[in-house]
Structures are given as structure tokens and as C-alpha cells.
Amino acid sequence: MSTEFRKLLFEVSEALVTEELSALKFFSLDYVAKGTLEAIRDPKDLFEVLQERCMIGVGNLFFLKELLYRIHRIDLLTAHLGSSREEMERELQVPGRAQVSDYRQLLYGIAEDLTSENVQKVKFLLQGPLQKSKLQENASMLQVFLEMEINEIIKEDNLTMLKDILQGFRADLKKKIDAYEGKKREKYSREEVRYPVSVSVYPEEQGAKQYGEIYKMKNNPHGYCLIINNHIFKNRRHNREGTLQDGEAVKRVFKWLQFETVEYMDLEGKKIYDTVEEYSKKDHRNMDCFVCFIFSHGEKDKIKESDSSGHLEVDARPSTSIPDRADILIGMATVEDYLCYRSRRTGSVYIQSLCEMMELLCPQRVDLANILTEVNREVAKKDMEGFKQMPKITSTLLKLLIFEVPQ
Structure with missing residues (x-):
């Protein structure tokens, strides 16, 4: 590393105060694990x-330029980085150029706009959902937002409680959140999936914005949605708390999408195999597709049955299986050799994100592969108590799979 570059970082860091460091750490949460950021006490x-x-x-x-721009240190931006407010504003207008998410920009803007009296009101109203020790007098609003995220009270796609809190005394900030949510919906509605083939083989789909052939989804039900959900294990320490919420979320979404949805709980190994085989032999001629979810502990190439033993605190590592025929898509909660995480209170990070994205994007006729890509992006950004998770998609689909939403 050049001496000049180190000198630049040193001079910038020396000019920053504690509150500004906190803001920089908050803006970096999408790229650095929370646990790592918590230990940092110096900008260097x-x-x-x-x-x-x-x-x-x-x-x-x-x-670095964007960080300084976001915290309004235009003096450092100009003196050390040869940029200006106007130059940054022009660059940040370029789609995809901004590295700080709209979500973090929104929360930081709200924190800046709240008066000291406002902050105390927010803390008072959060005394039920949050521990009192996290709402001390000297806790900044950014720290409060971080605790709300950790406890899943707010997240990028769910700011309902924050809106409810602000409505009573800062309706102007509640409107800012409404505007953010509207912009997010508009962004999804504008996005088009680009494929090399531009004409659908189905005349009724000619008006669709997506490019490429589309799988037929005209039957009701469209097919079976089979859920195998292992919750209770013989060793109670291995019980998968939170998995019931995952089952309910999947049933809600796929019943809404007109699938015949069935859930089997706590199956032993042979019964898992027999159940899947049973559904493979059913008459699918008047159905469009088949969906199967398996929730359990696991190891590489293995699924844990409900009479299993061994110490596991997280969910399955994925199999490396690749489908050997067309028209199959496999979505896995994590890539090989890494773990996936589940909240005992709200369920699996991956499944809950998947269900939220399907409810948001299916009405906008976004195809399943792109929904799963968006899920990958959302899960990869999250911080699971200092750890990260990266889902995986394996596909031999030949067309777009777009779920028909009942009118």
C-alpha cells in the first residue's frame, strides 16, 4: 500500500469525531458484520x-467519498479526495453507483431529523419490544435502530412499527418512510427480466413485459406444495424452534398461489423418502408443477431425520446434487460448506425472505429465478450475529416460471 494512501486515511480519520464514526459504521453494515463493527473504536x-x-x-x-458525503463532511471530501458536493450528487444519480443502500440512507436521515425530545419518545415507546438496558439515556438513535434490526422489529422491507411510532408526533417522517416504500415498489414494477428470446410461445402472454418463453400455469390447483418439516428431535436440544413459523409462511404463500399445500411433521429417514416417492407417483397430468420444501438439520449430502443424534445448533449444509434433467430448479439456504441460520422466534432467515419476496414480486410477474436472486441478495446482506449466509440457486429451467396470482 502506498505511503500517500495511508497518509490520506490517517488524515481523514484524525478529523472524524465519535458520532461520525458511528454513522460510518452504520452505513457499512451491509458490507461488514455487526460484531466486527461493534469492536471498532477508531476510524483507522x-x-x-x-x-x-x-x-x-x-x-x-x-x-470513502460516498461515506464522507453522507455524513456531510464536504470539507474532507474536497481537501483530501479532490471531489465536491456537486460532483458526488452527479455520480450518485448514475443507477447502481451508490454503495449505501436506500434503506440505510432513510434511517440515517430520520435519525438526523429527530430532536432529543423525539428520541426520548421513541425510546419510551420501545420499552416493551426492546430491553430497557438497550435504551439508556446516552444511546443514540442509530444505536436504537441497530437494536431494532437485531430484534427484527424493523428491516428493509418492513418498517411498519417505526411508522406507527412516528405517526403520533412526527408524521412528516412517517411520510418519508411511505415515500421510500413507494419508490421501492415502483423500482420492482419497472424492472424487466432480459432474456435472449423476445417472444412467448403462448399468445395470451404476448403482453407480458418479460422476454422469453413462459411455462404454462393455467391449472387450479397448479400442483402440490409438499412441506417436510422436522421440528421435534429425540434429543430436545436439537429441536428446531422457529420452523413452525417457516411452515406457516410457506403454506400461506402457496395456498395464495393456488397450490394444494400439505405439511408433514417430524418424519424419520425412510418416511421422508417414502413421502417424496408417494407424491412423485401421483397423477400430475392436470397440474403445472411440483414444489417441495424440506426443513431439517443436516450435513453434506444428508438430511437429519427426527430420531437422529449429534450436536447441531444450526440448519443443514446443502447437498452438492445437480439436477440431471431439464425443468428443475433447486433453491438452497446456503452454499456448500457453510451454515444457515434460523431465529427461534421468527424462523429461517432464508425462508422468511423467500416468502416476503414472493408476496411482493409475484403480483408484478417477476419470474422465480429472479425472485430467488433477489432473496440471495437480501440474505447475503444480513448480519447473523457476526456471521453471513449465502444462498444458492441451481437451475435447468428452460423457460420463465411465473406464478399466476389470483385476481
Whole structure:
């Protein structure tokens, strides 16, 4: 690393105060695990971590420029990075250029706009959902937002409680959240999936915005949605708390999408196999597709049955199986050799994100492969108590799979 670059980072870090460091850490949460950020007490340490994550470096200064712009340190932007407010505003208008998410920009803007009296009101109203120790007098609004995220009170696609809190005394900020949500919906509605073939073989689909052939989805029900959900194990320490919420979420979504949905609980190994085989032999001639979810502990190439033993605190590592025929899509909660995480209170990070995205994007005729890609992006951004999770898609689909939403 060049001496000049190190000097630049040193001079910028020396000019930052504690509140500004907190803001920079908040903006970096999509790229650095929460546990790592919590241990940082000096801007120089933050810059070291951002270099390790390849977010800043020699010849790669845009994220640093954006961070300084977001915290209104235009003086540092100008003096040390040769940029200006006007230049940053022009660059940030370029689609995909901004590295700080709209969600974090929104929360930071709200934190800036709240008066000290407002912050105390927010803390008072959160004394039920949050522990009192997390709402101390000196806790900043960004720290409160972070605790709300940790406890899943707010997240990028669900700001309902924050809106309810602000409605009573800062309706103007509630309207800011409404505008953010409207912009997010508009973004999804504008996005088009680009495929090399531009004409559908189905005349009734000619008006669709997507490019490429589309699988026929005209039957009711469209097919079976089979859920195998292992909750209770002989060793009670291995019980998968939160998995009932996953089952309910999947049943809600697929019943809405007109699937015949059935859930089997706590199956032993042979029974898992027999159940899947039973559904494979059913008459599917008047159906469009088949969906199967398996929720359990596991190891590479194995699923844990409900009489199993062994110490596991997280869910399955995926099998490396690749489908050997066309028209199959497999979505896995995590890539090989990594773990997937489940909240005992709200369910699996992956399944809950999947269900939320399907409810949001299916009405906008986004195909399943792109929905799963959006789920991958959402899950990869989350911080699971210092750990990260990266889902995986394996597909031999030949057409777009678009779920018909009942009118």
C-alpha cells in the first residue's frame, strides 16, 4: 500500500469525531458484520476493515467519498479526495453507483431529523419490544435502530412499527418512510427480466413485459406444495424452534398461489423418502408443477431425520446434487460448506425472505429465478450475529416460471 494512501486515511480519520464514526459504521453494515463493527473504536480501524473487504483501496476511493458525503463532511471530501458536493450528487444519480443502500440512507436521515425530545419518545415507546438496558439515556438513535434490526422489529422491507411510532408526533417522517416504500415498489414494477428470446410461445402472454418463453400455469390447483418439516428431535436440544413459523409462511404463500399445500411433521429417514416417492407417483397430468420444501438439520449430502443424534445448533449444509434433467430448479439456504441460520422466534432467515419476496414480486410477474436472486441478495446482506449466509440457486429451467396470482 502506498505511503500517500495511508497518509490520506490517517488524515481523514484524525478529523472524524465519535458520532461520525458511528454513522460510518452504520452505513457499512451491509458490507461488514455487526460484531466486527461493534469492536471498532477508531476510524483507522474501520478503514482497515473496509480495505480487507475491498471496499476502499488505492484507486478505489468511491465508497470513502460516498461515506464522507453522507455524513456531510464536504470539507474532507474536497481537501483530501479532490471531489465536491456537486460532483458526488452527479455520480450518485448514475443507477447502481451508490454503495449505501436506500434503506440505510432513510434511517440515517430520520435519525438526523429527530430532536432529543423525539428520541426520548421513541425510546419510551420501545420499552416493551426492546430491553430497557438497550435504551439508556446516552444511546443514540442509530444505536436504537441497530437494536431494532437485531430484534427484527424493523428491516428493509418492513418498517411498519417505526411508522406507527412516528405517526403520533412526527408524521412528516412517517411520510418519508411511505415515500421510500413507494419508490421501492415502483423500482420492482419497472424492472424487466432480459432474456435472449423476445417472444412467448403462448399468445395470451404476448403482453407480458418479460422476454422469453413462459411455462404454462393455467391449472387450479397448479400442483402440490409438499412441506417436510422436522421440528421435534429425540434429543430436545436439537429441536428446531422457529420452523413452525417457516411452515406457516410457506403454506400461506402457496395456498395464495393456488397450490394444494400439505405439511408433514417430524418424519424419520425412510418416511421422508417414502413421502417424496408417494407424491412423485401421483397423477400430475392436470397440474403445472411440483414444489417441495424440506426443513431439517443436516450435513453434506444428508438430511437429519427426527430420531437422529449429534450436536447441531444450526440448519443443514446443502447437498452438492445437480439436477440431471431439464425443468428443475433447486433453491438452497446456503452454499456448500457453510451454515444457515434460523431465529427461534421468527424462523429461517432464508425462508422468511423467500416468502416476503414472493408476496411482493409475484403480483408484478417477476419470474422465480429472479425472485430467488433477489432473496440471495437480501440474505447475503444480513448480519447473523457476526456471521453471513449465502444462498444458492441451481437451475435447468428452460423457460420463465411465473406464478399466476389470483385476481
